[in-house]
Amino acid sequence: MTETQTAKTARTSENPILVVGGTGVTGRRVAARLTAAGHPVRVASRSAARPFDWHAPDTWPAALAGVRRLYLVPLEGTRLTGPFLQRAAEAGVERVVLLSGRGVDNPDYLPAGHPGGIVHVTGEEALRASDLEWTVIRPSWFSQNFSEGFLSDGVRSGDLRIPGGDAAAAFVDAEDIADVAVAALTEDGHQGATYELSGPAALTLAEAMAEISEASGTKVGYTPLTLDAFTAELVADGWDAEDAREFGLALTPLARGLDAHLSDGVRRALGREPRSFAAFAADAAAAGAWA
Structure with missing residues (x-):
């Protein structure tokens, strides 16, 4: 490990990992695993010490302050992922693990314009177009x-x-999703990967x-x-x-x-x-x- 890499690792280990969607099925499992492993975690929610509300962008900066790594569960039916990622990059976030879904690249999966598809399509596009280190997780049901x-x-x-x-x-199993997310957040070698699970x-x-x-x-x-x-x-x-x-x-x-169909993302990641x-x-x- 180079001196630069060592300094970066030390810096990110002291910064909280932000979990957006941290009270949901995958987010709370991700937060629990990170905490158990000794990583500082900040769960984004409206009732948190730093309140976070998807529909109130003025709450985003406080939630992102000091964060270098981010697990992001998008808000269904919205196009807010892109603007949030832009704000995250401006705040100094370096690595993002995005929860998407299998079928996002299949135009016949959902009817055109269905909000369940829009959030994932636009979210993935925004993340791939950014300068952030990224990993996309596409689970099945x-x-x-x-x-x-x-x-x-x-x-x-x-x-x-x-x-x-x-x-x-x-x-x-959401346990597998959380394991893949934590690996992508805390280990090297997952950047630029899309894991279908x-x-x-x-x-x-x-x-x-x-x-x-x-x-x-x-x-x-x-x-x-x-x-x-x-x-x-x-x-x-x-x-x-x-x-x-x-x-x-x-x-x-x-x-x-x-x-x-079966996907090999769990095997590839873990x-x-x-x-x-x-x-x-x-x-x-x-x-x-x-x-």
């Missing part, structure tokens, strides 16, 4: 969607009812529910709905019709089999195989996710 995310209520009800069809998806096997939603049933000891079924039927059920539950259909459209790549869905289900059940 999180396994934790079934235990602590937007599908958890359906699982707890005993009948997951979504327009997911009968195709399979290579669900990825998946689990070790693709499962249909019926198979995923069978794994959860076995782990939890409670029968959970899966009912594939059409997009129109799913939208109607959400509207009956009080959703705005446009929001309900937009949500349903975000799930349709599952039905079209666009997430069935030198090990990804965790299985069965391991996720066992851990989630032990933690009382579906109790």
Whole structure:
């Protein structure tokens, strides 16, 4: 290691690593790992000592002050990633690990203009065009969607009812996502890499529910709905019709089999195989996710 590299390492080890999205599924795991490893961490949130609000750019400088490394979970449905990255570079940030998503480079993955795609497309473009050291993480669907995310209520009800069809998806454990993010934040050799992450096997939603049933000891079924039927059920539950259909459209790549392929990002980044869905289900059940 050169004298310059040694000085840079010493400097960054004393500066807080900013975790934007630090209370979410991946962010809180990243923050916990960094803290356990002895790295100073600053979690960006509106209730933090330095309040951070995506929609209030005047809060960004205080959150970024002194930061050299950044884990960035973008705000869904916005084009704010680019402006934030520009502000980060001006504040002295050197390295960014961006959470994106598989399918971002597939124009047929989501309908043109869908907010779920816009945030990732524009975010990746802004990061690649910057002078920052960058790593992009593109995970498949999180396994934790079934235990602590937007599908958890359906699982707890005993009948997951979504327009997911009968195709399979290579669900990825958020524990793996966090491990890759921490490696990219704290180690050299990941700069300029795009890691597409998946689990070790693709499962249909019926198979995923069978794994959860076995782990939890409670029968959970899966009912594939059409997009129109799913939208109607959400509207009956009080959703705005446009929001309900937009949500349903975000799930349709599952039905079209666009997430069935396996990716080697976990192996490339960490030198090990990804965790299985069965391991996720066992851990989630032990933690009382579906109790």
